[in-house]
Amino acid sequence: MSCWPNILSDKSLEVVKNAGILLLQREIPDSVNIQVAKAAQSAGVSVILDAGGVESPIPPELVAVVDILSPNETELARLTNMPTEDFEQIKQAVGKCHNVGVKQVLVKLGAKGSALFTEGEEPIRQPIISAPKVIDTTGAGDTFTAAFAVALAEGKSQKECLKFAAAAASLCVQVKGAIPSMPERKSVLQLLHSN
Template sequence: MSPSHKPLVVVGSVNADLVLPIERLPKPGETLAAASIETVPGGKGANQAAAAARAGYPTFFVGQFGKDDPNAALLRGALRGCGVDLAHSADIAGPCGTALILLQAGGENSIIIVGGANQAAWNLSDGVKQLIAGAGAVLLQREIPEPVNVEVAQLAKAANVPVFLDAGGVEGPIAPELLSCLAVLSPNETELNRLTGMPTDTEEQIQSAAEALMAKGVKAVLVKLGGDGSLLLPGHGEAPIRQKAIRAPEVVDTTGAGDCFTATYAVAVLEGKPAPAALQFASAAASICVQRRGAMPSLPARAEVEELLAKQ
């Protein structure tokens, strides 16, 4: 990677994921046995920072670790091990964020989150503000307080830095002052339905719902469609771009796949790839991700993505 590339700055959440593999979800009043319990690094912000860094791009993570939590060392170590720069992350009193992930047979998951340090008060330092102003792009999600995302996005917009928002996280509406700052908003079809109140059962409906978000000031919308690929509405009067998924031979765990897709798409855009190639790059990364267990541990290295692309 050329040192002339301005870094990707990811502002968001970091969690200790408690993963329980189960055959199916329990019914009300029912007790099921899990095969094991494992603590692995995760959180949408941390996953996206790790995915970008593993893809070979210079990446900073701005997040909050609970200094009273023994998992903080595990989480920091995992991010650094992926090549993420943590110089602008903070240690605050209390526990880290935690996610309980019920991993079902076939790779689907159900997640319960305890916000911890992610949802505590934030104070963006002068160093963080300078980092944002000098970034190639800023990547946000919705597992930290909305006012923090708004402040970061407004700082970035004022410095002409593009802002990507992954719609995953809290379910409420996105603040209008945040929408108007976004270069790219990336929901899945379920999130798109919740954000717009519009049906998203067909591709035509998905496109109409995405256009409704663009009418509120979003420059482009990238809809993640899981095994059906993705749909990009690039704006500027350009036609939508439909990307088919690169199918995985076996789906082991979908945790983190959406984070991987959004982050690697942002990396590809920052590297100057045209939109179809950027979508293909992100699809390859996500295809590798779902074949492994765990959010951050499943993220592919750059060489793996390029090897898979070479086979397409």
């Protein structure tokens, strides 16, 4: 029995069940995230949780249905109560996520790039795609996670997903604001072709 209320209608959940992928973040109430993530899981739709949003611990019932958890370094430190100052410490903290059942962790490392950790495998690191001018990094994380989700839903390899996401985030930091700075696919592909 779940202690979380069901809020969404079956009709709304159908949308989730027919999605290519489900991307959640923590500005949405946990009760809603849990309901949609369970619906996605029941339909074989992968669930990504961006750790950004409220800072409370992630309820175990949500952790149980997440395929990929995506924190930045600060969020990873807070969620695991471990330091994340260097890559070795990040690895240790990610290990704690694996121990509670999260198989994949996609860590955003700001100007140091990103890394995808899959339990039992070597992490895949992705450096940033350098931007000629960094104007505003607001929204870079959301752009990164969203672009990664798009690429994964399209069946790209993990390495390709990381590179696609890095390209989208690199374009994002070159424009002011959070929403207007999210690039279109055309620009992301152009940048990838020139790199």
